[in-house]
Amino acid sequence: MESRIRFDWRDLELFVAVAETGSIARAAERSHTVASAVSKRLADLERELETPLLERHSKGVGLTAAGAALLGRARGLIEQARQVEQEVRGYGTGLSGMVRLYANISAIVEFLPAALASFGREHPGIRVHLEEHVSDAIARAVVEQVADLGIVSDQPQRDGLELVPFRTDRLQLLVTPDHPLAGRGRVRFAESLDYPLVGLPATSALHARLQREAADSGRELHLPIRVSSFDAVCAMVAAGLGVGVVPQAATTPYIASLGLVALSLDEDWALRQLFLCRRAGEPLSPAAQRLFAHLCQA
Known part of the structure; x- marks a missing residue:
């Protein structure tokens, strides 16, 4: 049975701050907390890891061999945690994520290359999964939530679909x-x-x-x-x-x-209207909303 992790990211951040400043007081100031709280968390961290990490003396603190080993690892883990946080937060703001776009061959060949290229430059964190289908299958996929957005020709007769004029060919x-x-x-x-x-x-x-x-x-x-x-x-x-x-x-x-x-x-x-479609009455994900707005304006 795997043992559980007995410390958290805040413990690592405080440890790195102490190691970099050489002082619990200066680390507390940098971390906007009190020295006693920093000292206690580090003592608890040493107890959980069952090894001393710091050498405490009158002029400040230094690292033990175990502490030096942890410092390099802790910096890498904290940076990875920040990247994960930014990526996950990006999904909520629409700066990251994936959008499933189904389109007919006319839209794919005529209009989407330039539109998706400009969207990719503006939103590099959003991936667009594009598939070619006939219009009826696209409408069904959007209603059944298989696709987030669709581009169809003519006006499909299907309930639960919101249609916005897109282009003409x-x-x-x-x-x-x-x-x-x-x-x-x-x-x-x-x-x-x-x-x-x-x-x-x-x-x-x-x-x-x-x-x-x-x-x-x-x-x-x-x-x-x-x-x-x-x-x-x-x-x-x-x-x-x-x-x-x-x-x-x-x-x-x-x-x-x-x-x-x-x-x-x-x-x-012979002058056909293409429509951009989405599910009626339901909000899009932030990433899909960004693509929808871009296609409407492109």
């Missing part, structure tokens, strides 16, 4: 330069339904939107290929396997490098 249609629609500049989405579409997973918000728009046109989506990312959509379109609908800002580098043609979608819904 514009959808566009990608085709190859030799595609029949390539010279149009602007097209209606219904016009693209005559061609195969390189799609995203069925659980994605963008897929659900395209499926609704196709149904409103009395058509169905022709999806011979599904991929999991916007860069993969660009690659498949470049290979001639279909057309693709992607956010403008998330895919501009791929479009340029692959020589694709981006056509504006002449639809109101």
Whole structure:
């Protein structure tokens, strides 16, 4: 059975003060206490450790061999204790901690790199755990307290969620330069339904939107290929396997490098609203509140 520790941090602080000043009286003055209290605590510390730490004489005090050994250890322990205290206090003030942020691929590619980089510079003690999910899964995770904050596209129909407008992104249609629609500049989405579409997973918000728009046109989506990312959509379109609908800002580098043609979608819904979400009616941790405020202002 392990023995319990029989002294506390205050005992070590007083011992270090006496060792550094060479005097119980001066140590008491530095520690804002009375000499008799310092003397008693050190005597109790020696009794608990079962060895003398100080040599007391008329001109002050010196260290025994045991006291000298304890001094180095005590200084290190006190510094570690101060660091622990600062770290734990940081959690209460939001200066330290971890925030779980779930976001869809549009937000991750388009908006979060710069926002999280600036947040990290301002709050180096806060770690952000970022995961990519589709919007419905993000909303569920926030409500169920799996995630602290989320960024979703469109407006999920879920109780217990507070939504704040975050950013907008514009959808566009990608085709190859030799595609029949390539010279149009602007097209209606219904016009693209005559061609195969390189799609995203069925659980994605963008897929659900395209499926609704196709149904409103009395058509169905022709999806011979599904991929999991916007860069993969660009690659498949470049290979001639279909057309693709992607956010403008998330895919501009791929479009340029692959020589694709981006056509504006002449639809109101092509301008999508992204929302920052949190649990409704519940306070965030101080760290999460700092990130929430930063994202709202960034």
